[in-house]
Amino acid sequence: MIRGIIEILLILCCSAAAGAATWYVAGIARQITYVTLADGRREERRLPLLFRILLPFTPNLEGVAKSPGMAKSRDRSDAMITTAGYEGLLEGWEFISLKFLVPLLVTPIWCLLWIPATRYLPLNRGRFILLCLVGALIAFYYPASWLKRAVKMRQAKIIRAMPFVLDLLTLSVEAGLDFMSAIQRTTERRTVDPLTEEFMRVVREIQVGTPRRQALRAMSIRIDLPDMRSVVNALVQADELGVSIGSILRIQADQIRDRRFERAEKLANEAPVKLLAPLMICMFPCVFLILLGPVIFQLASAI
Numbered sequence: 001m002i003r004g005i006i007e008i009l010l011i012l013c014c015s016a017a018a019g020a021a022t023w024y025v026a027g028i029a030r031q032i033t034y035v036t037l038a039d040g041r042r043e044e045r046r047l048p049l050l051f052r053i054l055l056p057f058t059p060n061l062e063g064v065a066k067s068p069g070m071a072k073s074r075d076r077s078d079a080m081i082t083t084a085g086y087e088g089l090l091e092g093w094e095f096i097s098l099k100f101l102v103p104l105l106v107t108p109i110w111c112l113l114w115i116p117a118t119r120y121l122p123l124n125r126g127r128f129i130l131l132c133l134v135g136a137l138i139a140f141y142y143p144a145s146w147l148k149r150a151v152k153m154r155q156a157k158i159i160r161a162m163p164f165v166l167d168l169l170t171l172s173v174e175a176g177l178d179f180m181s182a183i184q185r186t187t188e189r190r191t192v193d194p195l196t197e198e199f200m201r202v203v204r205e206i207q208v209g210t211p212r213r214q215a216l217r218a219m220s221i222r223i224d225l226p227d228m229r230s231v232v233n234a235l236v237q238a239d240e241l242g243v244s245i246g247s248i249l250r251i252q253a254d255q256i257r258d259r260r261f262e263r264a265e266k267l268a269n270e271a272p273v274k275l276l277a278p279l280m281i282c283m284f285p286c287v288f289l290i291l292l293g294p295v296i297f298q299l300a301s302a303i
Contacts, residue, residue, distance in 0.1 A: 045085065045086065047086065047089060048146060050105075051090070051098055051143070053105075054098055054101045054102065055090075055098070057101055058093075058097035058098065061096075061097040061100055061101065062097065064097070064100070065093035065094070065097045066093050070093075070096055073092075074093055074096060075092065077096060077147075080147050080148075080151055081147070082222050083151045083155070083222060083223065083224050084147060084150035084151045084154055085150070085154050095143060095147070099143050099144065100140075102139045102140065103136045103139040103140045105139075106138075106142075107135050107136040110131075110135035110136075110139070111132045111135065114128065114131055151224075154194045155223065155225055157193060157195070158195045158198070158223060158228070159227060159256075159260065161196075162195060162228070162231070162256050163256050163257045163260070165186060165190070165195055165196075166250075166256070167250075167253050168182075169182045169183065169249050170246050170253065172185055172186065179212075180206060180212070183199050183202065183203055187199045187203065198219050198222065198223060199219075201219065201222075202215045202216060202218075202219050212239070213236050213239060216235060217232060217236070219232065220232040220233075234248050234252055235248060235249075
């Protein structure tokens with residue numbers, strides 16, 4: 001009797017805990033987060049759901065994440081977060097805390113999911129512990145891989161937009177506008193994208209008193225792209241020597257188009273090599289089975 005009551009209470013407690021966890025996760029999933037752009041506009045931007053679940057717990061590891069030994073890793077994380085466009089939503093010390101918190105949440109769930117499989121798979125204790133360690137390593141490296149992917153995606157969008165934006169700036173400058181007015185006009189009339197956000201920030205920094213060269217160099221550091229560094233260096237040099245900015249922008253736009261075309265050619269040349277392994281593993285066995293299957297069946301029947 002008492003055992004049955006205890007079992008019922010345990011079931012009720014587990015159900016209540018599961019319900020509370022579901023309610024908490026669902027509430028976080030419905031939240032919409034924004035970043036404030038330099039011109040005051042707000043842009044919707046969301047972190048992964050796993051990060052949003054664990055962010056309230058990052059202050060528990062603030063002391064570890066802000067320790068002097070983590071300074072280099074923290075600065076690198078801050079730079080990558082800025083490049084990825086999540087500045088204001090995530091800080092370097094919070095990202096370091098997430099790298100420790102994600103395995104703490106994911107590893108027990110990963111291990112629990114493998115427990116039913118032990119009945120059907122030959123998993124002894126050593127193999128099970130190895131699987132748990134693999135899950136912990138994957139969970140530990142997930143935040144870093146997500147951040148690298150976010151950086152690459154944003155940089156790809158910037159590279160894609162640069163020739164068109166430089167053409168707009170060239171037309172505006174050649175029509176009589178100064179360089180900063182051309183940037184401001186272009187950012188006001190274009191839809192918000194990563195390159196527009198960066199130019200908005202440059203305009204805002206110059207308006208509050210930052211020298212133009214310094215603001216442009218800071219933008220190239222934030223974006224961390226060779227094409228952008230080339231454009232900024234050319235603009236700074238033209239500003240120092242008094243060369244026409246319009247011609248510099250046109251030359252840079254043409255060069256960026258040429259480099260983008262070369263990258264596309266390189267990817268096209270690499271495609272056959274990358275397709276070779278999937279073809280050999282997936283396609284060729286199926287083709288051989290279809291072609292040789294009837295022959296083998298007839299030979300086996302004749303024998």
